[in-house]
Amino acid sequence: MKSTNKYIFWMTVLPWLTTPFIGYKTFKRFLPGALFMCLYVIAEGSVAEKKKWWWFPFNVKPNVLGEMPLIFGPFFIGSLWTLKYTYGSFRLYVLVNLIIDSLFTYFGLNWFKKIGYVSLVRFSKPQLSLLFLVKSFVMYGFQVFYDKYVIRRQPSDTLK
Structure with missing residues (x-):
């Protein structure tokens, strides 16, 4: 279990070391979409x-979901990177996701x-893949909505 703690720690921290390379404007632009998805995934968790879809025998702390290191590490930062390089091209976004x-699944x-x-309990790998696909559609849709109605920017606007 001690080595698991090391893996989980580094899995959470390493993605954050890439944030200086994302760029401040990109980080600021896609932060609402990434945070929205983090909240969505916490609710899903x-x-x-x-429903025992999956099981995390690893606990960060009591009453804290075991997937928190995944959510606020690779998922959050990965969402920012994915949106940075694929937003505005839905086909590319879906392919990359x-x-x-x-x-991740396989x-x-x-x-x-x-x-x-973690291990799957009442969920198969294809079901998990489908769930990830749905989440990717939700995140892209949220970002389009946010750009169009909250900050009134077109998805094809380039970052400078």
């Missing part, structure tokens, strides 16, 4: 815990199970 989500999940971090 609560439902998943009750399918690749990333498939790598390879990363095996490693997480091996180190004792």
Whole structure:
């Protein structure tokens, strides 16, 4: 379990080390979409815990979802990077998300199970992939909505 703590710590911290390379304007622009998705995934995690879709034997603290390191580490920062390079091209966005989500589902999940971090219980890998796809549509839709109605920017506007 001690080595699992190290893996989880580094899995959470390493993505944050890439934030200076994202750029301040990009970070600021896509922060609402990434935060919205973090809240969405936290709510989803609560439902998943009750319905036993997956199980995290690893606890950050009592009454804290086990997936918090995933949510506020690679998921949050990965969302910013994905939006930075694919926003405005929906096909590319979907393709990149399918690749990333498939790598996580079919390879990363095996490693997480091996180190004792998470395992699927009432969810299969194809169901998890479908859930990830739905989340990617929700995040893109939220960002389009935010750009169009909150800050009144077109999705094709370039970052400078």
